[in-house]
Amino acid sequence: MNEESKNIADPFVGAKAALANHGLLAYPTEAVFGLGCAPYDEVAVRKLLALKQRPEHKGLILIAADYSQLLDYVDDKKIPQDKRFTVLQHWPGPITLVLPARPEVPRYLKGDFDTIAVRVTAFEPARQLCKALGTPLVSTSANRSGQEPFVTAEAVYQEFGGEIDWIMAGATGGRETPSKILNPLTQEVLR
Template structure:
């Protein structure tokens, strides 16, 4: 529990953390803290225009970022029946969703994770976290904790302990409106 408290403190202080997800280690921070998000993007060497995924313990944590009323009724079952799970959905963004999360888009990618560590972290923090693979942009995602420590450890405020889930690939990303697969 002490490790969880350190990670939560790092998040509250605007730090960038790493944590295990379904398939790879993720980098995360408070999505409402612009300086934290920009620090995360600097670590990854990723442009803000590309947008970021939010990961949550439940859909209600995402409601302030998603324009729920703009999700077509016919698409809702497919989205919500896939969660908690390993699919991220691109949904219409709310007017209050930060541009440093949505990037150049009027949509936002979100996922309700079934990973117990992600569930614990988002529940304890009380909100979603930014979720992007722990690696430099264009490099392979990190699946080994030693590699994570060696390559990014000095740039992170904390690392949440725990095993990776059993998935072999990062989450699939699907566009909720078109049904297109954005990332398989």
């Protein structure tokens, strides 16, 4: 198979190229379009924070295809054995969990917290994107701070144009509200 044929067969080739170049992605999630990047790429995360006009101290959400993609960020050893089922039963699904962060997780991801917000998505387009890229993604709503989030690829393109390196076609999951944010160890609902 020649290189051109491989690119046609891989719908995520543009996303992979964007990640390799500190790029930003837009993709449909359960309720709105998300903006994201590789969480290990500080240059890209800082570009995303600037684009969103979002302060670093708030922290960000990571989405993943499965829990194993989050183990570089979640301090799994701090989830008590007797609470593991209660914690992990929420996934895959539209619930973001606030879990203990590994000590080396940078502030630009976790903000002023010793936890990190993570979600194993059940929304197939976003799950396939994370799976194809082999990494979780920073996932924040596609809007600038204070604006309503966008729900179509066209609206994202009109607002951000060349500031986003790759936009995934497709519809959102149709949820009316953003994902619930829950600390499963304390049962505190944060959103």
